[in-house]
Amino acid sequence: MTELNALTCHELIEKIEKKESTAKDIAVSLEERIKAIDLLINAYVRKDGLSLSRAVTESSAELRGIPVSIKDNICTEAINTECCSKILSGFKPPYDATVIKKLKAAGANILGIKTNMDEFAFGSSTENSCFGASHNPWNLDCVVGGSSGGSAAAVAADEAICALGTDTGGSIRQPAAFCGVVGLKPTYGRVSRYGLIAFASSLDQIGPITKDVRDSALITKVISGHDPLDSTSVESAVPDYTQVLGREIKDLLVGLPREYFVQGLDAEVKSALDEAINKLKSLGAVFQEISLPHTTYAVPVYYIVATAEASSNLARFDGVQYGYRAQSQKQKAQNLIQMYKQTRGEAFGEEAKRRILLGTFVLSHGYYDAYYLKALKVRTLIKQDFDRAFSECDCIITPTSPTPAFVIGEKAQDPLKMYLSDIYTISANLAGIPAISIPCGFSKRGIPVGMQIQAKPFAEDVLFQLAYAYEQNTPWHKMKPKL
């Protein structure tokens, strides 16, 4: 019999409704799994004294008490939320993020331990965590992707039923692809960011990482909707996304951007994508080549816009209101500015410093026009590429990442090389569109490959419809890593 921790939300909901198991049973099963394997994976942080099952409550609401795992940058009341950074050590939020309130209202139990991530979501491998890297359940020598790497690894290794991640340039989709699970970045404005510790406010979105497409639709429905506490959340009705699952995809028009299938794309990823495209053709989808001519500019635009916004957002971490304060300052400090500098110099990790400094530079006097304003203009061109594309097709299919998961340490010393691993995911954030990554095969070494589907703003239903049709006709989502 399959253990409870290995099941999906919708399977568990059915079991609970049939009175075959309880939320408590599920939590116990998860706790055993985490205790047995998380020393290998490191998907969770601060797990000493773990006791999940104690605090679990049964619920008659939609999610029936199922435990949900949460990334370390989403505020959970009284549960440490540190963005895997020394500068937030010990921080216990005095309130729940809106997504947490919504999950609780829908009957979810929120796990008392959080998932690993790159510090402040700065990274594509979860190697930039002050708690150390996570290890890929399919090959422990490989990275899990990032920045929501802990969430993706926990779901892939059955240490979580489902999880929340956040995506600023691919941080849900790329780790989902690397770990062989489903990750959705909703439309900008679909999900409230109130209580999300901000990285780049014009790009950040919260979304689910799940074992299959049905769970993705289910969790997205629960966390979506307008929130007066986030002025960028949009007042548009939230459909029941599970209703489109099973709808046929005959005559759905799918665009293949020629700029994405070029040099730099790994041969094994390309062949997995080719097979997936053939499968979708056999199900009736119609493919056509499209062009997104400004694709090559997405990474430079992103690393200006995202770092500029990050340098501003991270100004709040100064050792005054929460987290770490430089030790020597605790006694008798010389002056306030010195305390700020020392605190930030001691407690930010290397990538955080690099991004804050780059962002400060591109916003500084004399460079603002040449870098920041230029990037905002090119962002317009990138967005227009997508507007044009979606006048010709219903959705776009691309690889999620140019390569499968790479070896831990391989790109750690070359920031630019690491940034280029986000090349297929970044544009969706710049254009504000929704995108999902689903598993579409394996490399010869047995590492998962992900396929990305993008749609126009608020067309998450199209993503779920196509992703579900593909998933139900392929074996990938049923495969489990041997641990």
Next chain:
Amino acid sequence: MSIDKKTLDYVAHLARIELTGAELEKLSFQLQGILDFIEKLNSLNTENVACTSHILPLANISREDLGKDSLSSEKVLENAPQKQGVFFAVPQVIE
């Protein structure tokens, strides 16, 4: 454009981050590489292109100016590294 150690030292001051000598050395080299890569944008003519700072067509959002519940000062101060009474304590600001 170039970012030498002197410029980076100034930027680090603006960003309120104390860097060690070794960090200055390494970061100025790495940031130069990233800036060289970013230069690519200059090959595009953007003369008549508007800026996109935000993807949604949102104007200012306002609401009635009514008092609402907020966190108690005890709760707000719970995470403070140093506090004094109902205040955050910081090193002396005025001589």
